[in-house]
Amino acid sequence: MKFGIAGAGFSGAVLARELAEAGHSAVVYDSRDHIAGNCHTERDPDTGIMIHRYGPHIFHTGNERVWDYVNGFGTMQPYNHRVRSTVGGRVYLLPVNLLTINQLFGTTLNPAEAKEFIAEQADDSIDEPRNFEEQALKMMGRRLYEAFFEGYTRKQWGLPPTQIPASVLKRLPLRFNYDDSYFNHPYQAIPRDGYTAIVANILDHPAIEVRLSTPYTPAEHDDYDHSIWTGPLDAWFDYRHGRLGYRTLDFEEIRAEGDFQGCSVMNYGDLDVPFTRISEHKHFAPWEEHEGTVAFREFSRLAEEDDIPYYPIRLADDRTLLDQYLQAAAEEPRVTFAGRLGTYRYMDMDVTIAEALSAADQIKSAIAGGEKIPALFNN
Missing domain, CATH: 1.10.3110 (protoporphyrinogen ix oxidase, domain 3)
Structure with missing residues (x-):
């Protein structure tokens, strides 16, 4: 079968790779000019620091299959994430x-x-x-x-x-010891060469074609046996019932010499500070050394029409609207909806990969059994 896949993030890439290795072909589209979605990383040309372009992404998991999978496409460097918080003029763990x-x-x-x-x-x-x-x-x-x-x-x-x-x-722990590791998972790491390199390796298969700066539209859907949509769920239906709510982020860049704040992430809990946190990206790769530094203040706001969606809000009104879209998606022919945007759920990277692997298993099983490929919801 020939698959058209919208989105070159982890969901789309893993599904494309799994289907390609099963003898199918896939064309992966992304409206942005790069792969890896919001996990995209790139070297800063001035400092050489690996920048997490859409905010920090820390890989953490207890899923052995997922851990083995990502290690098959790049070197994962152990990284123990720690966060500090400035509140009332003092710094806390x-x-x-x-x-x-x-x-x-x-x-x-x-x-x-x-x-x-x-x-x-x-x-x-x-x-x-x-x-x-x-x-x-x-x-x-x-x-x-x-x-x-x-x-x-x-x-x-x-x-x-x-x-x-x-x-x-x-989801957040409350501890009665001095453990300040942000996550509890046994595997915690960041790719040595960045997330984009991992996704590039996943997509590196002769049966996979990648088309960047190219949105996936209904016209493209007609060219394939089956579509996999990892974009916003409501966007597939041209927002016919209204727009689902998302939060987005704005970033204010800080450049300095040496070390700006002494840690990777500093939260700011006071309401009179307009940003939520500052992330300093050289600290996400402690195995590297850089003289300069790049940090970003993060400002959260409601996503508007042309913004990049980050977090699904999923309040009561959104749940009602979501149910309408889920019903429409279940009735949509030859389409599978996947990933955090395609299913309107907040998911960490390991869950995203695990669900993509599971979805690929179900698709391959359906094809082998001559059955209808499921919409693959888990809401």
């Missing part, structure tokens, strides 16, 4: 751990004492948290919540935390 607690409250608690102390701070009147704020108050109490989450969350999502699902906070 994140995620919230024993040092963060002792710093904020001016205490010297041990793990058992800290657990008891935070339990006393927590709001035990909240039985089942209905939103982000209630989840935080039940989990850690008001002071930790207001210091590290309330202001940052309002800036990141442009909404009061009472309008954000509780599930957003459940």
Whole structure:
């Protein structure tokens, strides 16, 4: 079969490669002039620093298949991500751990004492948290919540935390030891040569053609046996029901000599600071040495029509609209929707790759069995 694939990020690339190795052919389109989507990396011409062009991407996973897969296409350098937060004129460690607690409250608690102390701070009147704020108050109490989450969350999502699902906070750990590693996964790394090199290697197959600066349209769809769409779900349908909500990011570049902030990511939790964080990209490759430095302030806002979508909002109104698009997609002939945009879900890179591998397995199985290729939703 001949597949037309919209999007040259991880989802589109992995699906193209898996199908090509199964004897099919694929033409991969991307409206941008580069591959790798929002994971795109490139060397800064002045400093030689590997820049994560659309913001920091840290690869972390506990999935053995995914870990083996990415290592088959490039060298993954071990990298332990650590984040700091500036709040009220002081710097703290994140995620919230024993040092963060002792710093904020001016205490010297041990793990058992800290657990008891935070339990006393927590709001035990909240039985089942209905939103982000209630989840935080039940989990850690008001002071930790207001210091590290309330202001940052309002800036990141442009909404009061009472309008954000509780599930957003459940992803973040609360630790009662001095572990300041941001992620808990056994495999944590960044590609030595950048993510774009990994994606380029995945796409390097004689049965795969890549067409950049070329949007995938219904006209292209007619040229293929089957389409795989990893762009925004609502865009495939020309926004017939309305636009799904996304947050996007604006970046303000900082250039300096030496070391600008001493860490890869510094969050800013105070509401009167307009940006959410500063990322300094030389620290994402500690195995390299650079005299100069490049950092970026990040500003989050609601995505408009011509903006690059980053994060699906998925509030109640979006869920209603999403259901309309999911129903339409299920009825769309010869199309599979994949990836974070194609399924309107926030997914880390490892989940994106895992789902692309699973989708490829299902497509190959359907073809072999003479069955209809599924739409492959997991919402």
